[in-house]
Amino acid sequence: MTPFISLEGKRTLITSGTRGAGAATVALFRELGARVLTAARSRPDTQDKEMFVSADLTTAEGCATLAAAVRERLGGVDIIVHMLGGSSAPAGGFASLSDAVWNTELDLNLMPAIRLDRELVPAMVAQGRGVVIHVTSIQHELPLPEATTAYAAAKAALSTYSKSLSKEVSPKGVRVVRVSPGWIETEAAVRLAERLAREAGTDYEGGKRIIMDSLGGIPIGRPSKPEDVANLVAFLASDRAGTITGTEYVIDGGTVPTV
Incomplete structure (x- = not known):
């Protein structure tokens, strides 16, 4: 019987794939037949050295290193999943957020996706196919003022950027989708x-x-469990979702209270 979803042979980049939802997504994609390269600052013992890149993706240099590894080790890419994100901002509301804090949140939650897309999506356009999935957060709709203002704003910027990218490259065969998790x-x-x-x-x-x-x-x-998020990402990356682009899929157990 043909499986409902197959990613057989798909050349895939998944950032931040060593823990949490990222690790679950890497595991599922490999189970479904994809060739997955992942990256983080340091490699756990469980990661295959050849399919892992140690890079600080909050820097332009780290993103360039990873993009070069994608071209060298995978020969290009069919699917990009931007899982990287998080927040280290202090509590205390907007007044406690210095320029340095804002830059840190943007460098973690927005700029890696922009830089990697700029490096890798043109080749997707040239081959006439590809999928880009940006993992945002429900906090761009439900920010927590005490501690996540900068994180939420960065994810909102990522969501807007993703929508604009989809309008540009979807007519050229590249689908761009957002996944917006709640608490995982x-x-x-x-x-x-x-x-x-x-x-x-x-x-x-x-x-x-x-x-x-x-x-x-x-x-x-x-x-949500990390595996719940991985299941959604895998479906959206698959050919079963072939006409889905430019949209956002919320996976939050119903947390967002509005339509």
Whole structure:
């Protein structure tokens, strides 16, 4: 029986593929037959050396190194999944965000996608096919003013950039799609829930509830698993999604309360 989804032989770049949703996406793409190159600042022991690049993608030099590795090791690329993102901004609202903090958030959440697309998408256009997936965040719709203003703004910029790119390259055969996750139960999220649980004198489920309540609730009753996000990304990258471009797919358990 033909599988519903196959990525057999697809040359794929997935950034930040060593943990969380990125690692789950790398694993699923490889299971579905893709040739996957991934990157992070340091290589875990579990990563195949030949299909991993150690690079700091918050810098122009790191992005250039990765793009060169894509051309050398994969001979080009059919799918790009921009998983890289995160925030280290301090709490305290907008007044606590210095220029350096803003630059850090933009260099992590916006510029790597712009730089890598600029390096790699022209070859996709030349071959007349390809898929680019930008992973944004529901926080570009639901920013948390105390701590995520800069992160949310960077992800909003990524979303707008992605839409504009789709309008330019979709007529040339390259699909561009956004995936917008809510809270994902990654290793870091587990550690946060455990810490909150200890501070509140409750158990792990109680710690998760504290986080969900801070988001205004998750109607489905749980955060997404990394594998949930990977499943959505794989479908959107596959030929089954052949006419999907320029749109955003939210995966948040119903967190965003508006239409």
